[in-house]
Amino acid sequence: MDERAALALLENRLDPVGDDAAVVNDLVITTDMLHETTDFPPGTTRYTAGWRAVGASLSDVAAMGAEATAAVAAYAAPDFDAAALEAFVDGAIAVCALVDAKYVGGDLDTHQEFTVATTAVGRADEPVFRDGASPGDVVCVTGTLGRTVAALELFEVGKDERNGDEGRDSRDEDSAEEGNSVLERANDLFQFEPRVRAGRVLAPHASAMMDSSDGLARSLHQLAEASGCGFALERESIPVAPELEAVVDDHETALERAITTGEDFELVCTLPEAAVERVRGELECPLAVVGRVVDADAGVSLDDEALVDRGYTHGE
Amino acid sequence: MDERAALALLENRLDPVGDDAAVVNDLVITTDMLHETTDFPPGTTRYTAGWRAVGASLSDVAAMGAEATAAVAAYAAPDFDAAALEAFVDGAIAVCALVDAKYVGGDLDTHQEFTVATTAVGRADEPVFRDGASPGDVVCVTGTLGRTVAALELFEVGKDERNGDEGRDSRDEDSAEEGNSVLERANDLFQFEPRVRAGRVLAPHASAMMDSSDGLARSLHQLAEASGCGFALERESIPVAPELEAVVDDHETALERAITTGEDFELVCTLPEAAVERVRGELECPLAVVGRVVDADAGVSLDDEALVDRGYTHGE
Known part of the structure; x- marks a missing residue:
């Protein structure tokens, strides 16, 4: 059973499964577990690990259009190396500071493999879910895609x-x-900036939103399923990160990888076309219109070719 | 470096280290990581694991005198076995239901060893910390000690x-x-009932509070350090669990183990003696007065003999 099958199994037991974070009244909460062999390639500093692990949870808060309140981490390693632990905490503090959240520590555990579980909480009076996209809306992406692949x-x-x-x-x-x-x-x-501020700007206008942590292709398939719609993307409009273009041989390869490899933690959202310019005026980051919401039976396509549901799934 | 040394090291970086949960405005948040080899003996069902892991975090919320809002868990196992995962979630839901918190799911990960990271959040307008005990107060324990040893x-x-x-x-x-x-x-x-309701009843009266997850002896040493006081306990007043008396040979062994072995998740608190009867009238669980707060230079004693700081420390 892979992660998606397991999540489907849990849908009967937990009601708000399927969004980036759970919502309880005005509280938004999300948790993630990352570990060395799958999430931190050799050469990743503990500072970066702290930044990225806590940032991943903050990105889920951002994807709900919520403000970020606080984050905690449970840190497990074979031994408590002082310098490594300090570096991790400094990275966690730095990424929280970027989005005005407070990093408030957590738990320590011994574990054979370096493993981190992070939780972020936030508040939203009107959180944005994945199920509100409707034909006619445009679909947008913040920032660029491909920094993680690079x-x-x-x-x-x-x-x-x-x-x-x-x-x-x-x-x-x-x-x-x-x-x-x-x-x-x-x-x-x-390291990346969780799009908390962008999420706040987008929230009043967005009909559906999530982060691109599983890759743009997979994110769109998930939005399509939740909203009961399709997406028609335009190849030329995909904001491929220049950092990725610099390390792969050609633009087509870069584009392919930017779309299918996840963990960029950008926001993917749908909104009325009329709102785009206004939102851009308030955003501190770029917002690319990458396509349109279409009927469900049209599926998810890129320049009229089917875009397959590929990306990152735990447990495969 | 063991867990306590590591926590001491972090004190310069994180301000509210040393309480059961962190406080950000009226939000209380706490996280714990547990794993199979150290926390779930062979024979522990996944239902019990879900209950206990989530319960441990809810107990930290209780120890702040907060109401419990929600809990999440990141669940990692070598594979996603459907029955095991369902049982875990059912246990988590059950313990949350006991304290009127909402279990809202979490993350799934693959990991060689069954590992769980749980986070609970709550709210408290006036949280109770560890640093308010003063000579003259009595020290109390909810429920009984020793169920976990049993x-x-x-x-x-x-x-x-x-x-x-x-x-x-x-x-x-x-x-x-x-x-x-x-x-x-x-x-x-x-399985145990996190003392959230008791914590709410005790909060307006308690000068200091924490849970007994590291054992009564260690908890009192931690309260003593935080509050700058000592404790004089009376052997006869320690509420040893009858379930423990039933499985060990004699009362002295039971008492010794009830005091030094942790993870019972009872509340340990100090309050004015005059408040005890009133509080007992409102509590749904027993409250034992186990001793008195004394001056710091008297240390922590049991029937006038020094009670050493023994208990559970991760990483030793």
């Missing part, structure tokens, strides 16, 4: 360069420095 | 009986049934 590419390069260096004369340090600088860039790209 | 004993017995049975003729099922019934009792004892 980071993963650079983590690979950095790893190879560090490994390659081990067999050489230790005085030949150019390659090692190169590897470190590549890893620094990878870490920078792996 | 459960651990029974899990051992149940395991031995099941193992012993494996070598025998499979038609000799008496022992297997015995083992199962022992495990059922162990599971019952391992």
Whole structure:
């Protein structure tokens, strides 16, 4: 059973399954567990891990159009290394500070594998769900897509360069420095600003919203299912991250990966076309109109070709 | 570095470290990570695991004197077994229902070891901290101490009986049934009612409060440190659980283990003696006065002998 099958199974037991966060009165709450082998490639600093893990939960709060109140993390590692733990907490504090949330610590545990469970809470008087998209709306994406793919590419390069260096004369340090600088860039790209402010600006106008943590293609299929609609995307309008263009060979590859690889933590939302310019005026980040909401039987398409439901699913 | 050293290290970075839950305005939030090898003995059902994991976080909310709003869990296992996951969620829902909180699901992850991270949130206009105890107050404990030790004993017995049975003729099922019934009792004892209602009743009167999840001895040392006081306990007044008396040889052993072994999730609090009877009239559970708050230089004592700071510390 993969994660989606498991979630489907739970739908009978838990009512608001299927949104980025649960809503209880005006409280929004979401939790995520990440661990080393699947979520933090070799070369990821603990600062970046703290930033990214807490940021992932804050992104879910953003996707509800809520303000972010606080975040906590349970941190488990084989041993409590002081420098690593401090770096993690500093990363968590930094990402919370970006969105005016308070990082208030959490729990410590010993675990064979570095594992983090983060929870963020927020408040929204009128949260935005996934089920309100209707034909005629446009579908938009904040920021750009592909920074995470670019980071993963650079983590690979950095790893190879560090490994390659081990067999050489230790005085030949150019390659090692190169590897470190590549890893620094990878870490920078792996940090992201949770779109809490953008979510607040979009909320009064958005008919449906979620984050792109499972990739644009999968996110749109999920919005389509929740709203009972389809999407017609235009290839040219997809905001491919320049950082991704810089590390892959051609634009088509970059586009393909930007769409199908997740974890960029941008917002994907639908809204009336008439609201776009007004919203853009209030946003601090770019907002790309990538297509239109269409009838359900038209499915999800990119330049009139079916866009398959591919992306990241835990447990596959 | 053990958990307490790690927490001390973080005190410079996070301000409200040291209470059962963090407070942000009127929001109370707490998170815990539990995993199979250290927290769920063989024989623990997934229903009990769900109950206990979520209950542990609700207990932290109770210890702040807050009402419990909602809880989430991140559930990680080697594979998503449908029956196990359903049982876990049912246990989580059941413990939330006991304290009028809403269980709103969470995240799924694959992990080599069954691992759960739970978060509970609540609200309190005037939360109770650990630092308000002052000489003259009495120190009280809700319910009884030792149910968890009794459960651990029974899990051992149940395991031995099941193992012993494996070598025998499979038609000799008496022992297997015995083992199962022992495990059922162990599971019952391992479930507990988070003291949210008691915490609400105690909050207006309590000068300091926490839960006994690290054991009474350790809890009192932590209250003593936070409040700058000592405690003089009376051996006769410790409410040892009858379930523990039933599984250990003598009262002294039961008392010793009830005091030093944690995870009973009762509330330990200090309050003016004059408030005790009034509070008892409103409580649905017993409240034992186990001793008095004394000056810091008197330390923590039991019948005038020093009570050492022993209990459960992660990472040791």
